[in-house]
Amino acid sequence: MEKTKMAAKDSEETPTSRPWQTYHTVFTNAKAGMEGVDKEKVQRIVYEMSKGSKYFENEARKEAEMKVKIENMRLQYAKLTASDICHYQKVADKRIVELEITRDLSRIWLHIDMDAFYAAVETLSNPSLKGKPMAVGGMSMLSTANYEARKFGVRAAMPGFIARKLCPDLIFVPVDFRKYTHYSDLTRKVFQRYDQNFMAASLDEAYLDITEVCSNRGITGGEVAEELREIVYVETGLTCSAGVAPNRLLAKVCSDINKPNGQFILPNERIAVMTFISSLPIRKIGGIGKVTENILKEVFGITTCEEMLQKSGSLCALFSRSSADFFLSVGLGLGGTDTPQVKFRKSISNERTFSATKDEAVLYQKIVELAEMLSADMKKEGLSGRTLTLKLKTASFEVRTRAVTLQNYVYSSEDILKHASKLLKAELPVAIRLMGLRMSHFREDHDGFLVDPTQKTLSSFFGSGDARKVKTDDDVSFGSNVNASLLATNEETGLPLDNHELCCDLTDHQSDTNQILNHTSSTSNNYCVEMEDSDRLPSNVSEVKVNSLNTKIRDYPKSYESDESQEKKTLSRSVDESSNYQRSQEIAGSSSNHKDFSLWVDDYKCSLCGAEIPSNFVEERQDHSDFHLAERLQEEESNNYNANLTLKKRVVEKELVASQGKGKKKKKQSPSLLRPSVNHKRNPLLQTRDKNINTEVYEENNASSADMAKKIKTALCKNSGLRSSSFPPDIVNLVAYVSVTI
DNA sequence: GGGTAGTCATATA
């Protein structure tokens, strides 16, 4: 507490003639190669060049927010009674004992950190840069700086124009990731010789478990580090620094101690670890950044790792269990010692910064590009996801994120764009300087492994390989509504439309088809065609079930027509953009002109239900027509409910809602949007629709059955891991048949 | 009311 008071006193006494002292940037923090830098000079220049800018204002805002947070925490802290403190101290003591038990000093971890990696690589390819202050990056931002530049206070993450002010002779070299990746690969080849399962933290950092190397060769961790660094230098011409310690957290701290081109070894002894940690500044720990450091310092007076243990009761009282555990572990010098199993990524994203604009056409173009990039990345990694998050940074540097969780897993740029546009639209008008898209909540297969949508090869046999490619013009109103006008005209509330969409989910279908070949059983779709010839399958394909399109439909409430206030909200697209060829054919077959299904009396009133929609609400009108079309289709097809099923179909009843899982939160909706879901078993539309689809697809595919058989064979090989010769010809034909008939 | 899930902001590297 004493330290807190002192910090407050310092702040009060800051002379107003030196305002830069209150501008907290990361540029004056200790970083390798920056010892001896005139910090006050750097701080003054950064301040002078920043003040008045929107960035500066935003930083001030963030700073103020942090102060409020700290103040609130102080108040909470002050409210703790003696018995509270006593209680939490007991909790903390118990937890410390439990954590201490987990201490593992049997492993030897090596952390390797390449020295000024990008800058070093650039110097390798252009030796004339050697000895000169140089930075990689541009006038707006630097990725890194060499040690000569660091002497001037220039460092990574600093704007280039400030760096130039600090060091007028600074040489700027543009970023070249291909080069860095190449050299990174070279270093990784070396790492692999010491630990097959080394963990790459980034292009220039890696963790290696060298326990076995040490014991097998009877050498110390320090000797391994020395040898490895030498080999890296010989094979790449680059230097690196190393840290050796009993766990990864400590190894990382150690590698920074004798940077550049040095190493530090922390013995695998508890006393050594505790001594090392005792005076270690908390900011040296990976995971403790500017904000956490400030909170710990200002609220609890904690500046070293040792003090984490001294204030353990307070930490347990004010932080969550996981946060408190982390802080206590740091105080004990504990860190990861296991080699983690393969870690699946939890999200994938991309973002781009550009000149701030509020031009909706420009913003739309940006989001199109992002959607395409994200989709490409997802395809590359074989991912499909349900939660899409839009990130925006406004012209005033305010960061906003908006997310939507879909009913279906998506990965196509069309689907991503459709939902991203809705999210963006809800934010407009606003001047934006950065936009990003992230997908998370990935699909997993029955074993918990992520499913690769690109492996859903069977589904791609429908139509001409890519169902979307064979869309007809008639699809437009159902499938291609995502365009700039969407941003401009649609005034929905931003609620997810999935809840009231009628969709043929190609994605789901594809995945399910994929699962056939992964010999998983199907339970979650509307139809299954069960093959009875499964005994002829290769041994690892024990069961084959083919799912139909995961066609979903939801009812619209009868009260819809009378609730004028809800009209706009319900005028959503009634068919998902992922509708495919089959769906379009079916719709087209039922209505020759579904684009104009409703008649507009006096050019604003729907002749069917009386809804009033001005003529300039083009999309809303379209959606409204779609709604009536779907309604009529349902009526028409319910008359044919008893249409016979020609295939051996087993109808699997599965409530759409049930597939959403237990306890799932639904986005708050207006009453009219809370539409009951349709019981698929009783939904005649689904059954007859599939019949139509079968016909279309079958004819489509008959034209290239040989080609298709070939593709199927490839798919079987890919999914089963067997060679094509392993499959009896019958199985290929059989799967081909099922594929074209469902 | 506990458990779970969705959304958003924030923190970190």
Place this chain on the structure above:
DNA sequence: TTCCATATATGACTACCC
């Protein structure tokens, strides 16, 4: 004149279900 890009994780808050 110019003040990061990107990926990921986690916590707070809130809502919903059983």
